[in-house]
Amino acid sequence: MSVLVCGEAIVDLFVDIADGEMRAKPVLGGSPFNVAIGLARLDVPTSFFGGLSSDAFGSAIRARLLAEKIDIRHAVETDRLTTISVVGTDATGRPAYAFHGEGKADRGVETADLPAALDDGIRAIVMGSYTLAVAPVAAAHLNFARREANRRLISIDPNLRPTVTPDINRWRSQFSAFLSCAGIIKASDEDLGIAFPGVAHRDLVESWFAQGVTLCVVTHGPKGAVAWRPDRNPIVESGRSVELVDTVGAGDSFHAALIARLDRMGALSRQAIAKLDDARLSDALSFAITASAITCSRLGANPPRSAEISALSP
Numbered sequence: 001m002s003v004l005v006c007g008e009a010i011v012d013l014f015v016d017i018a019d020g021e022m023r024a025k026p027v028l029g030g031s032p033f034n035v036a037i038g039l040a041r042l043d044v045p046t047s048f049f050g051g052l053s054s055d056a057f058g059s060a061i062r063a064r065l066l067a068e069k070i071d072i073r074h075a076v077e078t079d080r081l082t083t084i085s086v087v088g089t090d091a092t093g094r095p096a097y098a099f100h101g102e103g104k105a106d107r108g109v110e111t112a113d114l115p116a117a118l119d120d121g122i123r124a125i126v127m128g129s130y131t132l133a134v135a136p137v138a139a140a141h142l143n144f145a146r147r148e149a150n151r152r153l154i155s156i157d158p159n160l161r162p163t164v165t166p167d168i169n170r171w172r173s174q175f176s177a178f179l180s181c182a183g184i185i186k187a188s189d190e191d192l193g194i195a196f197p198g199v200a201h202r203d204l205v206e207s208w209f210a211q212g213v214t215l216c217v218v219t220h221g222p223k224g225a226v227a228w229r230p231d232r233n234p235i236v237e238s239g240r241s242v243e244l245v246d247t248v249g250a251g252d253s254f255h256a257a258l259i260a261r262l263d264r265m266g267a268l269s270r271q272a273i274a275k276l277d278d279a280r281l282s283d284a285l286s287f288a289i290t291a292s293a294i295t296c297s298r299l300g301a302n303p304p305r306s307a308e309i310s311a312l313s314p
Contacts, residue, residue, distance in 0.1 A: 002045035003124045003259060003268075004074065006141055007032025007131040008106035009050050009061045010083040012248070014300070017088075022107050026057075027300045028064050029085065030106065031129035031159045034249045038256025038291070038303035039126075040068045044263055047071040047122065051105035051137070057082035058105060076113045087248065099130075099164045109137040114144050119151075124259060128157035130164040141174040145181035153268050155184035160191040168195060175223065179211040183270045186217045186255050201228070203265040214270045217285070219254055219292070221247070225285050235278055237285040240293040240312070248260040249301025250292045256303060257291035258284055 032050060039046040048065055052058045052075045060188035061082070065072050085099030097125060101107060109131075125148055131137045145154055158175055165171045172195060181187075185208055188203070196204055205216040205228040216228040224239040259268070261284040267273050276284075290312050294304040 002047060002071075002119070002121050003039055003126060003263070003303055004035040004047045004049055004118065004122050005032050005039065005126045006049045006144065007127060008083065009033035009048070009065070010085055010101070010104075010106060011054060011057045011061075012087045014087050015147060025305070026084075028057075028061055029249070029301050030083075031157065031252050032131070033061070033065075034127055034158075034252035034301040034303065035128070035256045035259075036070050037068050038253050039079050039260055039303075040070050041303055041305045042257060042260035042291075042309075043306055044256075044260045045071075045121075047074055049074040049076075049082065049111075050131070051076045051107070051109045053080050053082040053105035054079050055081050057084075068249060074115045075312065076105075076109050077143055078105045078108055080108045083107070090168060097163055099161065101164065107134050107137050109140050111136075111140045111143045114140060115148075115251050118148070122152060124153040124155060124263070126155050126157075126255070126259060127178070129159040129257070130161045132156070132158065132178060133165045133171050137176055142177055142181075145178055145279070149181035153183040153270060153273075154181050155186065155255070155259060156182045156219065157186045157251065158191055158195065159188075159251065160195055162194060171195065179213060182208075182212070183214045183273065184217070184258075185213055185215075185257060186219070186251075188219045189221070192218065193272055196307055202234075214273045217258060217288075219251060224289055225254070227281055227285055229274075231282075235281050237282060240289055241279050242293045242297040247296055247300075249303065250295045252301060253295040253303040254288045254292040256289040257309070261287040 008030040010030040010308045012027045014025045083104040087097040209230040222239045227235040
């Protein structure tokens, strides 16, 4: 079984200002890019679909994907430049983003660029972040999701970026268009608070279940995560204590590890997820929380490998 990850691959420029001096470090990133690497490091055969620039950053991204043994046959080659995301962190380690991406490679993917056909071995498609909501790539991803929803499991992380999509009403409308295609929604409580202020998580996920979603997982930072399913009690898993370095890529590591664990269980389909008992779903949450905690213990989006998670698992 393999997984296709769709979305942006960009450059995160980490900026630190202290004593009047500015230090900057470029790091390859982007939420879907991080998820793809996270999956590959957890021994899941992984492919990437997104716009890759011919510029120096694009070449570095391409080389990194290949080094991680990620299949890039579906990537879209383009002369558009690579998006640069300037990342600063506050005293708690939370990232703050400023995107320089208008007209760049990751946003330029169109419906005509979609893969004509996918291998039967691709059992799941992962989508997320701002490429769900910016033109023209959002329309391409929506067409892709609609085309493949009855053939493969689709997992979506909204991973809201208000600096890229400041019109929340428009973002909600765009995100809602994907719900009928999604088997899994993975979202952070922070994103849900911004996108759906004042709406209880139970009410929100019930509305998503009514549109066909099978599993909703809400992450709560250091507190852990909650898995919601139709007509069943939620599963709650506590977080793991780590020495925090930063939280960049933590949600992406969680998403990758969740999909990887479900894959190991043979549960990468709506039908299989619906049949998961509480113990196995709890195990998948615990595995994903551990992956996320490891990522928080080091700088940048650096998802763990299977052996690292096993070493911390009870």
